[in-house]
Amino acid sequence: MSKVTEISSNAQTIAQRLGIAKYDIYGATTDSTSVQVDKGEPKQVKASNRASVTVRVWNDQGRLGVTSTTDVDERGLELALKTAAEASAFGATEHIPDFSPEATAPLPEVDVTLAEAAPVGTLIERLVTAEQALLQAHDAIASVPYNGLAQSATEHFYVNSDGAQRSEERTSASVYLYTKTEQEGRKPRSGHAVRIGVGPDNLDIDGCLKEATDKTLSHLDYEKIESGKYRVVFSPEAFLSLIRAFGNLYNAQSILDKRSLSTADSLNSAIASPLLSVYDDALHAGNVGPETFDGEGTPTRRLPIIENGVLTNFLHSAGTAKRMGAKPTGHASIGAKVSVGSNFLHITQGQPPETSYSLDAEDNVILIDELQALHAGVNALQGSFSLPFDGWLVQKGQRTSIESATVAGDFRQLLQSIIYVSPEEDITPSGVAPHVWVEELSITGE
Numbered sequence: 001m002s003k004v005t006e007i008s009s010n011a012q013t014i015a016q017r018l019g020i021a022k023y024d025i026y027g028a029t030t031d032s033t034s035v036q037v038d039k040g041e042p043k044q045v046k047a048s049n050r051a052s053v054t055v056r057v058w059n060d061q062g063r064l065g066v067t068s069t070t071d072v073d074e075r076g077l078e079l080a081l082k083t084a085a086e087a088s089a090f091g092a093t094e095h096i097p098d099f100s101p102e103a104t105a106p107l108p109e110v111d112v113t114l115a116e117a118a119p120v121g122t123l124i125e126r127l128v129t130a131e132q133a134l135l136q137a138h139d140a141i142a143s144v145p146y147n148g149l150a151q152s153a154t155e156h157f158y159v160n161s162d163g164a165q166r167s168e169e170r171t172s173a174s175v176y177l178y179t180k181t182e183q184e185g186r187k188p189r190s191g192h193a194v195r196i197g198v199g200p201d202n203l204d205i206d207g208c209l210k211e212a213t214d215k216t217l218s219h220l221d222y223e224k225i226e227s228g229k230y231r232v233v234f235s236p237e238a239f240l241s242l243i244r245a246f247g248n249l250y251n252a253q254s255i256l257d258k259r260s261l262s263t264a265d266s267l268n269s270a271i272a273s274p275l276l277s278v279y280d281d282a283l284h285a286g287n288v289g290p291e292t293f294d295g296e297g298t299p300t301r302r303l304p305i306i307e308n309g310v311l312t313n314f315l316h317s318a319g320t321a322k323r324m325g326a327k328p329t330g331h332a333s334i335g336a337k338v339s340v341g342s343n344f345l346h347i348t349q350g351q352p353p354e355t356s357y358s359l360d361a362e363d364n365v366i367l368i369d370e371l372q373a374l375h376a377g378v379n380a381l382q383g384s385f386s387l388p389f390d391g392w393l394v395q396k397g398q399r400t401s402i403e404s405a406t407v408a409g410d411f412r413q414l415l416q417s418i419i420y421v422s423p424e425e426d427i428t429p430s431g432v433a434p435h436v437w438v439e440e441l442s443i444t445g446e
Contacts, residue, residue, distance in 0.1 A: 004167035007072055008159040014078045015161060020057055020085050024099065024160035026295045026334050027053030027072060034150035035123045037131055039143075042124050054295075054334050056097075057084035063091035066336055097338050100318035100328050103164040103297035110283055110290050114153075115171045115199020123149045123200060127175070130209050134179055137213045140220055146178035146192070151200050154289070158297040166297050170289040173200040174429070177212040181220065187403070189222065191215030196288050196429045215369070218392065222401035225393055225445040230366045232407065232441045233359065236426040236433035238368045238389070240345055243278065244430070245378045245385070246411045250305045250313070252320035253340040261383050261412065264324060266311055272415035274309040276436070277350040282330065282343035286427035291343065293330065300330035300343060308350040309415075315340050345431035349421045357420045357437055360397040366443055367392045367399065368407060383411045406444045414438055 007025065015023055029051045036044040051070045055077075058064050065088030069080040127149045134144050150173065157167035178192035193211035197203040234242065248254035249261045249271070262271075282291045282300040293299055296318050304312045316324070317332035317340050333339045359367065368391040377387040386408040392399035420437035 003155070004157040004159060004165050007077070007157065008165050010074050010077055011081065011159060012161070014074065014081055018078070018082055018085060020081055020161075021060070022058040022161050023056060023081060023084070024103075024158070024164070024297075025053060025055050025077075026156075026158045026297075027051065028154055028156035030152055030154045031117075032150065032152035033117065033120060033123065034148055035120065035127055036148050037124060037127045040128050040132060045120060045124070047120070053080070055080040055084045056334065057081060057088050058096075059085065059088040059091075062096060063088050063093065064096050065089070065091055066334075068335070095319060095323065097317075097319045097334075098322070099160055099162060099164075100296040100298040100332070102299060102328055103158070103160055104162065105299055107166065107292045107299050108283055108301065110292060112168070112170065112290070113198050114169060115151075115173070115197075115201065117151055117153065117171075118200040123151070126200070126205060130175070130177060130205055133209055134177060134213060134216075138217055138220075140181040140183050141179050141213075141216060142182035143180050144177060145180050146176065148174075148176045149200070149203075150174050156291075158293060158295070160297065164297050166293050168292055170291075171199055172288050173197050173203050175203050175205050175208050177208055179212055179216045181216060183220070186220075187222075189216065189219040189401070191217075191219060194429055198288055218399060219390070219401040222403045223393075225402045225405050225443065227444045228442075229440045230364065230443045231362070232366045232368060232438045232443075233394075234436045234438070235367070235369045236347075236435065237428050238371050239347060239436045240428060240431045240433050241371050241374060242385070242411070242414075243345060243347065244342065245374050246380055246383070247342060248380050249411075250311065250315055251340050252314040252316045252324055252326070253338075255314065256320055256323060259381060261381070262311065262314075267314070269311055270309050271311045271412065272306055272309040273418035274351040275349065275353055275421045276306060276309055276415065276418050277304070277348050278306040279304050279346040279348070280315065280331070280342045280344065281346045284344050284346055284432060286432050287344045294332045295334040296328065296332040296338070298328040298330045298332065302346075303329050303331075306350075315342060345433070347421075347431065347433035347436070348425060349423055349434070353420055355420070359394050363395050365394045366402070366407075366441075367394050371407075385409060385411060402445070404446050408442045408444065414441065417441075
């Protein structure tokens with residue numbers, strides 16, 4: 001008997017004994033190992049086995065009680081179901097979540113590769129080798145203060161009293177390298193890179209090492225920049241982080257809570273340049289851990305959010321979909337409340353551009369590699385942002401690192417000011433995106 005079948009059978013037996021007619025259970029278990037090193041020696045080694053399970057029970061008045069547990073054996077399930085049933089007496093009376101109408105629909109088929117875990121000693125050895133290579137790459141690189149190599153195996157599942165049973169297993173690994181320089185009379189500079197994979201044996205550690213090295217060395221000879229208006233190019237990582245920071249634009253729960261830049265009537269309106277398209281695709285081939293169902297058991301799929309500049313869909317849970325006359329999209333997470341969030345964004349070209357641009361040919365362009373302080377520099381309800389960044393001033397292909405600067409603007413105006421979306425796309429840990437060119441933004445130097 002599989003684990004999810006056992007959980008479903010036990011839950012059904014316990015619920016009948018307790019007189020519970022309607023319930024669902026979503027959970028995940030994770031085995032993980034991570035290591036950090038410092039100057040060739042292990043700095044920190046962590047291993048954990050975690051479980052997180054949410055149990056929801058509806059009483060005969062239709063009110064909902066929610067509890068969480070880390071124990072899915074019979075005793076743990078019984079206590080969780082009993083506690084949730086008792087809590088249902090105090091549940092909300094409006095906009096009560098319900099089962100997803102797609103909780104028993106067929107799941108998409110995906111090719112999944114599971115990797116074997118590597119011994120801790122192997123992880124440490126590989127990370128030490130990468131650290132030493134970085135330290136030897138240039139005299140100015142004094143340390144790699146932040147680094148890590150991690151691996152994990154996760155199983156998550158969903159069952160409900162209507163007979164839904166879903167489960168899937170995934171493995172993943174990641175490596176992170178962050179350098180710090182020391183030069184007399186110069187400010188410390190840094191560079192970092194991340195790589196992810198199905199397991200530790202297929203991690204592109206060499207690629208991570210090269211990227212961290214190249215970025216670090218490119219920032220050694222930095223200069224101040226004059227404040228003013230510049231044409232700006234966002235790296236894939238930077239543009240993805242900005243799109244996520246203003247995720248309320250396409251989040252149905254935010255719209256219903258009136259905490260969004262959009263309203264229910266914003267669908268099918270042009271909110272960006274027709275050159276831009278944005279999808280959410282948990283099943284993308286570049287996603288190391290594709291999830292075929294969300295916290296409510298709804299199957300995931302490739303969802304167009306912006307197509308050719310037009311706002312095409314919102315992200316929905318079962319509850320927001322019902323309230324807005326739509327269908328669930330596979331973006332729900334359940335807990336004390338149901339929340340909605342993106343899975344794996346894919347930013348790509350919309351309409352073909354009339355003019356192409358290249359960093360090798362353009363002059364006086366700002367290339368933003370990474371945006372910082374997103375938690376503090378973004379006003380998601382007004383659409384404004386003012387963010388420090390790491391990047392370069394590009395002049396005819398020559399890149400000069402910018403000592404310190406901030407980019408500011410209005411996100412909605414930025415979307416309309418896109419003049420080019422590169423056809424070449426990069427796979428990152430959080431999504432897929434190309435370089436995105438914006439006509440003009442305010443840059444403030446020191």
